Amino acid sequence: MAAIFDMLKATKGKFTADEAMAFFKTWKNPDSPRGPIAIDPETRDIIQNIYLRKSRSGMGSSSTSNSRRSRRSKTVEELNPPK
Numbered sequence: 517m518a519a520i521f522d523m524l525k526a527t528k529g530k531f532t533a534d535e536a537m538a539f540f541k542t543w544k545n546p547d548s549p550r551g552p553i554a555i556d557p558e559t560r561d562i563i564q565n566i567y568l569r570k571s572r573s574g575m576g577s578s579s580t581s582n583s584r585r586s587r588r589s590k591t592v593e594e595l596n597p598p599k
Contacts, residue, residue, distance in 0.1 A: 518545050518548070519540060519543050519545070519555075522539075522543060522545075523536060523539045523540070523543070526539060527539070540555055540560075541555065541557040541560075542557065543555055548564070550564060550565070551564060551565040551567075552564070552565065
C-alpha cells in the first residue's frame, strides 16, 4: 500500500502502466514496520530483512538469541534450474 501511495503522490494521480512499473523498479521504503524494503528491478521481487530467532533450553533454563540477516528471495528459475 505504501508503494502505491508513494506512486500516486509522485505522479499526482496521472500515470501510465509503463510509468508505474518504472517507478516501482526504483521504489524503496526505509520506514516499513518490518524494516527497510525495496523491489529488485530484475526479478520484481521484494528485498527485505529476515529475522531469525534461536531458542536453546537445557539444565532448567532457556535462552533466546536474535540475529538479523538480510537476503533477497530467489526467483523461480533459481529454485528450479533446468535439468
